[in-house]
Amino acid sequence: MKYIRFALTIAALLCNVLSDAKNIEHTGAVKRPKLVVGVVVDQMRYDYLYRFYDKYSQGGFKRILGEGFNCRNHHYHYALTVTAAGHASVYTGSAPSVHGIVGNDWFDSHLNKRIYCVGDSSAATVGSSNAAAGRMSPKNMLVSTITDQLRLASNFQSKVIGIALKDRGAILPAGHTANAAYWFDSKTGNWITSSFYARQLPEWLVNYNARKRPAALISQGWKTLLPLEHYTESTSDNQAYEAKFLPAKKSVFPYELAGTAGDAYGILSSTPHGNTLTKEMALQALEHESLGMGAATDFLAVSFSSPDYVGHGFGPNSVEAEDIYLRLDKDIAEILARLDRKLGKDNYLFFLTADHGVMDVADFWKEHKLPAGRIDYTRMNSDVRNALKSKFGEGELIAASENFQYYLNEPLLEQKGITTEAVFKVIRKTLMHFDGVANVLNLNELYKSDLNEYQSTLYRNNFHLKRSGQIQIVVEPGWMAGPIAANHGSPYNNDTHIPLLFYGWGVKRGETFRRTAVWDTAPTLAALLSILEPNGNMGEVVVELIDR
Numbered sequence: 281m282k283y284i285r286f287a288l289t290i291a292a293l294l295c296n297v298l299s300d301a302k303n304i305e306h307t308g309a310v311k312r313p314k315l316v317v318g319v320v321v322d323q324m325r326y327d328y329l330y331r332f333y334d335k336y337s338q339g340g341f342k343r344i345l346g347e348g349f350n351c352r353n354h355h356y357h358y359a360l361t362v363t364a365a366g367h368a369s370v371y372t373g374s375a376p377s378v379h380g381i382v383g384n385d386w387f388d389s390h391l392n393k394r395i396y397c398v399g400d401s402s403a404a405t406v407g408s409s410n411a412a413a414g415r416m417s418p419k420n421m422l423v424s425t426i427t428d429q430l431r432l433a434s435n436f437q438s439k440v441i442g443i444a445l446k447d448r449g450a451i452l453p454a455g456h457t458a459n460a461a462y463w464f465d466s467k468t469g470n471w472i473t474s475s476f477y478a479r480q481l482p483e484w485l486v487n488y489n490a491r492k493r494p495a496a497l498i499s500q501g502w503k504t505l506l507p508l509e510h511y512t513e514s515t516s517d518n519q520a521y522e523a524k525f526l527p528a529k530k531s532v533f534p535y536e537l538a539g540t541a542g543d544a545y546g547i548l549s550s551t552p553h554g555n556t557l558t559k560e561m562a563l564q565a566l567e568h569e570s571l572g573m574g575a576a577t578d579f580l581a582v583s584f585s586s587p588d589y590v591g592h593g594f595g596p597n598s599v600e601a602e603d604i605y606l607r608l609d610k611d612i613a614e615i616l617a618r619l620d621r622k623l624g625k626d627n628y629l630f631f632l633t634a635d636h637g638v639m640d641v642a643d644f645w646k647e648h649k650l651p652a653g654r655i656d657y658t659r660m661n662s663d664v665r666n667a668l669k670s671k672f673g674e675g676e677l678i679a680a681s682e683n684f685q686y687y688l689n690e691p692l693l694e695q696k697g698i699t700t701e702a703v704f705k706v707i708r709k710t711l712m713h714f715d716g717v718a719n720v721l722n723l724n725e726l727y728k729s730d731l732n733e734y735q736s737t738l739y740r741n742n743f744h745l746k747r748s749g750q751i752q753i754v755v756e757p758g759w760m761a762g763p764i765a766a767n768h769g770s771p772y773n774n775d776t777h778i779p780l781l782f783y784g785w786g787v788k789r790g791e792t793f794r795r796t797a798v799w800d801t802a803p804t805l806a807a808l809l810s811i812l813e814p815n816g817n818m819g820e821v822v823v824e825l826i827d828r
């Protein structure tokens with residue numbers, strides 16, 4: 281009997297193998313799409329797909345939702361959900377603990393200086409007179425990206441281009457071996473790059489910059505797409521916590537943009553015009569770089585930065601946020617329509633995701649009796665410094681604070697014979713009295729923390745021994761820092777739950793509620809493209825979406 285069952289099992293296994301083998305063609309060339317277009321929306325929460333659904337057009341988000349694959353329970357897998365870490369994680373299939381992009385900024389204890397995620401003093405601006413704007417490269421990212429792997433796999437025949445208003449949104453997705461990355465210089469209104477990529481801008485970009493689109497868009501101001509009374513998903517327009525476009529005294533539509541404070545063209549980033557510029561650049565690159573027209577698969581990585589500025593300034597429940605998403609939907613529709621015309625509907629692979637979500641405005645939650653608040657970071661810092669001085673005497677024991685972390689002055693600790701544990705105990709005792717502080721962690725001994733396993737994993741995935749501080753403040757859910765309307769950077773669902781939509785070549789129609797993580801994006805792309813995943817990859821292939 282035992283042998284019969286064994287024989288039947290073997291027969292069943294063989295049958296499976298044979299039927300699988302029948303379904304997979306192993307003749308002819310490896311099949312790949314002509315082009316991959318990756319879109320990261322800066323600060324797009326998952327619920328925006330549905331909150332504004334009825335007002336979206338047929339050709340944008342609705343088209344991808346209807347014809348593509350939707351990972352509906354897709355989350356960040358680390359605690360400090362910010363732009364640079366998000367873009368790096370999407371494209372590397374990794375986590376800050378390995379790819380090293382632990383924040384937008386961090387402190388380097390060895391060099392004793394603050395580091396910007398894509399800062400590179402050996403690089404120079406190409407394309408404008410603004411020397412600071414172009415000192416950028418991806419060299420701080422410690423692993424390869426999916427875009428690097430595509431370049432490697434094709435022996436550098438694949439073309440990879442990154443585009444975003446924010447330098448980090450263009451540079452990190454495009455990887456180390458990119459043909460180009462372009463970002464916006466808000467002082468001159470030019471799209472620029474750095475000497476890391478090229479000695480000069482391509483002619484098409486010189487011509488596009490010469491058209492002075494930013495000046496034309498500023499003169500248009502910002503009016504709502506629909507009549508104001510149609511924005512029924514949002515609060516009324518005038519809220520005290522919303523940002524002002526100075527010198528204007530109120531934050532209400534319609535907005536005049538000419539003559540506002542700040543860089544000449546900086547205001548565009550905080551309006552839908554920033555997305556318009558990004559879309560135009562993507563279409564320019566598509567056209568003039570002949571993306572998808574060569575023998576090898578090309579990759580266009582686009583990041584829309586403006587929703588982040590608008591979300592911070594006005595909050596996710598504002599008319600301004602709703603308006604920027606209704607307009608972004610049209611931009612996405614235009615990009616898809618152009619790809620259809622240029623490459624054919626079934627010849628490109630498209631995905632859309634986000635670098636983080638955002639918390640609702642704390643004041644808005646309080647107004648509706650929900651638990652929320654603003655932590656007093658300035659007072660916390662001064663209380664911590666005072667407590668350390670009274671315990672350990674004079675001398676600055678904290679070298680820097682960033683990402684809700686304290687970086688300790690290790691040479692001074694050593695000189696005074698003070699342990700990290702002793703400093704941690706004083707800081708923890710001081711901070712636990714503050715409203716909005718849930719916990720204080722000694723990151724060097726995270727395994728000892730009293731966090732639950734889920735949260736502990738999020739902080740562990742964030743911790744990089746050389747780039748993280750030693751002491752971490754964990755804020756309560758609903759609590760935020762900063763003098764802005766809304767913020768992100770927390771391990772809570774409003775910041776971690778984001779969209780992941782795949783569409784087009786090789787992608788099934790459907791959806792899953794299985795929990796997927798952001799580091800699954802790159803290995804799924806690698807599987808679709810039949811190339812090696814990035815070297816720091818720790819995610820898994822979202823098997824359900826692959827159409828074989």
Ligand SMILES: [Zn+2]
Pocket residue numbers: 323363588589592768
């Ligand atoms: Zn942000």
